[in-house]
Amino acid sequence: MRDFIIHEPDNIGGACSLLLEFGTQARIIAGGTDLLVDLKQHNIEISHLVSLAKIGGLKSITTIGDEIRIGALVSLNEVAESLTVKKRLRALCKAAASMASKQIRNQGTIGGNIASAVPSADLPPALLAAGAHVIITSGESERKVPMSNFFYGPRKTVLAVGEILTQVVIPSIGKKTAIIYKKFKLRGANALAVASVATRITVAGNLIKEGRIVLGAVAPVPMIAELASEMLAGQIPSHNLFFRVAEAAAAEAKPISDIRGSREYRKELIQVLTKQSLDEAFKRATGGGD
Ligand SMILES: Cc1cc2nc3c(=O)[nH]c(=O)nc-3n(C[C@H](O)[C@H](O)[C@H](O)COP(=O)(O)OP(=O)(O)OC[C@H]3O[C@@H](n4cnc5c(N)ncnc54)[C@H](O)[C@@H]3O)c2cc1C
Structure with a gap:
């Protein structure tokens, strides 16, 4: 691994200035659970690391009105165990708990999981299903970016040089709504998703008012399966409907074949996970489930 200088600014403005000063030579x-692997494997070559560890205000989970705000440095274990998050978006806690090992979850952060923009990352699908957005700061100004606009390719995001993702904001989820996250991985711990699905359903009376299906690890970015999602609105829930929606979600997926699974296998997985998550989401939205 190449030698590098670690900077430890104690405020956001200082961190942004360092990132601007050193440009492509800084990260x-x-x-560090993603970044150190990349540095060791020489996937990236840089000479400056800008640590966020000493910056206050990035490590808390707060509620403001109906919103939950999660600081970028909140660890994966803290997300998994947060009662505040569990109450509103249990799927995010489950996604965080399904990741890596306890040690990695203590070290890895929600901000890092999102900013690394790995297509198989576990937190983005549940956040997309919830309609979350992120707050990005350049030190001088802030912008709010919906999760659905944040990624534009594998390891590519809208973050510009000098910008930091500071918060993840989850809006009110609403009544009679449930979000379920399902992931398939090849072993119990330390395994990335081969395919994942986050499903959101809102019910009104005997009908599904609206739904959203988000797919992970089967496209260059976590993607909303738009056609499959639209098939749910205004429909009477049934085994047949959920089966057809699951088929449509699999048709929309754009997986590649790699060491963890073939393209065809991933499409099959999407169909199965979508059907299972629709069944569970409907049960939960109508007052059943755990
Ligand atoms: C053994 C192992 C198992 C793993 N298993 C899983 C798994 O099951 N599921 C999964 O999704 N991931 C998994 N990961 C990946 C990783 O642990 C997570 O993505 C973690 O959340 C990354 O967070 P971090 O704080 O360590 O990020 P870092 O490594 O510190 O940073 C990752 C990237 O994001 C950038 N970045 C970090 N924070 C910010 C910010 N606030 N603003 C802007 N840019 C930022 C960094 O510059 C870097 O490019 C695993 C990793 C390992 C080593």
């Missing part, structure tokens, strides 16, 4: 380091 933010949060927990």
Whole structure:
């Protein structure tokens, strides 16, 4: 691994200035669980790391009105165990708990999981299903970016040089709504998703008012399966409907074949996970489930 200088600014403005000063030679380091692997494997060559560890205000989970705000440096274990998050978006806690090992979850952060923009990352699908957005700061100004606009390719995001993702904001989820996250991985721990699905359903009377299906690890970015999602609105829930929606979600997926699974296998997985998550989401939205 190449030698590098670690900077530890104690405020956001200082961190942004360092990132601007060193440009492509610098990277933010949060927990380092993605970045250090990349540095060791020479996937990236840089000479400056800008640590966020000493910056206050990035490590808390707060509620403001109906919104939950999660600081970028909140660890994966803290997300998994947060009662505040569990109450509103249990799927995010489950996604965080399904990741890596306890040690990695203590070190890795929600901000790092999102900013690394790995297509199989576990937190983005549940956040997309919830309609979350992120707050990005350049030190001088802030912008609010919906999760659905944040990624534009594998390891590519809208973050510009000098910008830091500071918060993840989850809006009110609403009544009679449930979000379920399902992931398929090849072993119990330390395994990335081969395919994942986050499903959101809102019911009104005997009908599904609206639904959203988000797919992970089967496209260059976590993607909303738009056609499959639209098939749910205004429909009477049934085994047949959920089966057809699951088929449509699999048709929309754009997986590649790699060491963890073939393209065809991933499409099959999407169909199965979508059907299972629709069944569970409907049960939960109508007052059943755990
Ligand atoms: C053994 C192992 C198992 C793993 N298993 C899983 C898994 O099951 N599921 C999964 O999704 N991931 C998994 N990961 C990946 C990783 O642990 C997570 O993505 C973690 O959340 C990354 O967070 P971090 O704080 O360590 O990020 P870092 O490594 O510090 O940073 C990652 C990237 O994001 C950038 N970055 C970090 N924070 C910010 C910020 N606030 N603003 C802007 N840019 C930022 C960094 O510059 C870097 O490019 C695993 C990793 C390992 C080593």
